[in-house]
């Protein structure tokens with residue numbers, strides 16, 4: 450049985466037996482931060498690799514009501530009883546759609562982590578390199594996908610594009626974009642998508658819009674300039690990418706991609722040296738390092754979400770380790 454399948458079974462058992470709830474109670478002293486990406490109206494939702502972390506408007510409202518009624522919502526990292534809501538990247542949908550819902554649910558605060566390359570960007574053709582690659586692979590015609598040397602579209606991202614993108618550190622992914630553009634123009638990909646989708650999903654919030662969010666109690670925070678996996682870059686370049694604009698100094702920071710494959714030990718040290726209040730990973734972590742704090746995504750489904758959010762996953766792994774069943778926690 451695959452590791453993924455075992456994990457899923459453990460999550461289901463933990464959810465329906467109430468073990469999740471016990472773990473959540475035992476770890477009640479830990480601040481929980483929820484991670485969202487884009488929030489789109491139902492009519493613009495797309496099921497593709499570019500939108501695996503996108504939440505529909507109705508679903509987002511349901512989840513926010515759940516967090517509000519069960520825990521309360523606060524950006525204060527010391528207020529451990531309430532959860533924090535965070536958004537990554539700084540796209541239009543986050544300020545417009547999610548922002549409107551947070552306001553209508555009672556002027557709720559959130560953290561938004563903006564990549565410099567998205568700030569004030571009105572041109573979808575110049576959106577983040579990773580989004581160009583993701584949208585290309587999700588929407589280019591089958592003949593174009595076949596030229597990547599894979600059998601299916603699903604294989605293209607994990608097997609070819611993501612490894613190649615990570616390796617393109619000198620150009621931070623622009624080389625991969627140029628290569629794909631030569632196979633099938635990105636401009637045609639954009640032209641094939643609904644205009645409102647393109648605007649919400651690929652263009653950025655303006656400084657005025659971010660100011661308006663600040664006035665509603667949001668923390669507007671830094672998410673690097675180019676949104677490239679930091680660990681792949683030389684240390685000096687990591688530092689340049691991570692150095693925030695003045696107005697985002699001393700606030701929380703979120704690493705792009707935020708897992709151990711994209712965040713190195715030196716990256717974590719730099720986040721501390723640069724004076725950020727805390728720094729967030731994009732996945733649950735077992736350790737409580739203030740510069741690599743867990744975040745939880747509801748997009749992985751309710752059962753997996755609670756498995757991670759409650760801390761049940763690490764509790765079970767610790768038990769299995771103690772029994773000698775798994776070696777690594």
Ligand SMILES: [Zn+2]
Nearest residue numbers: 537538705706
């Ligand atoms: Zn991001």
